[in-house]
Amino acid sequence: MSEAPWLTIVGLGEDGLKGLPPASCKALDEAEIVIGAPRHLERVGPLACETRAWPVPFKDGIAPLLALRGKRVVVLASGDPFWFGAGGTLARHLDTKEWCSLPGPSTFSLAANRLGWSLQHVTCHGLHAAPLSRLRPHLAPGARLLILLRDGAAVQELGAYLTTEGFGASRVVVLEALGGPRARETCDLAENLAEHSFQHPVCVALDVVGEGAALPLASGRPDHxxxxxxxxxxxPVRAITLSALAPRPGELLWDIGGGSGSIGIEWLLTHPTLHAISIEQRADRAERIARNAAWLGVDRLVVVVGRAPEILHAQPKPQAVFVGGGLSPELLSWLETHLDPGTRLVANAVTLETEALLLQAQGRLGGDLLRLELSRSEPLGPRRGWKASYPIVQWSVTL
Structure with missing residues (x-):
């Protein structure tokens, strides 16, 4: 018979013990130590066992918890511990046989049932410790979002952010202490949230309305x-380049010569599990890349200042690499030598020297060569004509 887990994660609702199922109550009755945030401990009331407050920041509580192996321990969490909760963080430090989780209803589920919103048509966001700009890719008229925020002041900050982005007319329902005796609802427009005060825990239901610009979903977002x-x-070149890079869930991209960061940013916008490192040798451009990434909601882009290939040794190995400019024989040789088989490499060339390098590389390593010649219409006297850009040669290969 397998040994029982020493750690139980119990998801609490705002009703405390009153709202707990029998299994969760039993876990608390049998516990030797119960650990939770002060508000969680207050919610369950006096217990017969030892209680401990979880420290701030959260990571400081991991080591003391692991030192309790061998005792019967309960950690209190909010709602469903594995939906923007503590469960995922704790599970990374434990074997699967060491713990079990007894979830309560998530705030998202309670909010959807209160409002009559189908969760499959809503995007859910946990922004307790994340910037509001994470919402930017999701802001489009008609979209519905459920957002967990760190405190009442963050609700007012959300209203100001939405107004700045052109969505101040969005309809908002602020749900405080949802599911408990202190539950309160406030309905208003986003632009009016500064007129109210709110208390943690808080969830915001957002029905997006306004004239703000919606970020397109397709690769090749407008340059502006x-x-x-x-x-x-x-x-146009970015759209073709993203197609050649062919992002897949969970992959890491190296964007060598980041420039404005557009390739790395668009890579990350493709899927929330993707990762990217933008490598840029100019510090001013690196700062600009970070600003672009933050504004467009992908602040997880890692920006590294340095020159390739010297800086590449310290980076985790990618599944895809883009070289937008500055490909040299030295860099190409390093990539051939150090990247894992199966890595996808895409390089664009504008100059004749780099184009010659790509032709030689394709002759040795194979892959596809594509020549892009783009023209835009521009005024030509009283009429209009085509103005050609420099042709671009793109080489894509799987090493």
């Missing part, structure tokens, strides 16, 4: 979405 000094992979 990116702050740039002119060093940017232009929109």
């Amino acid at each position: 979405w990116f702050e740039t000094d002119g060093q940017i992979t232009k929109q």
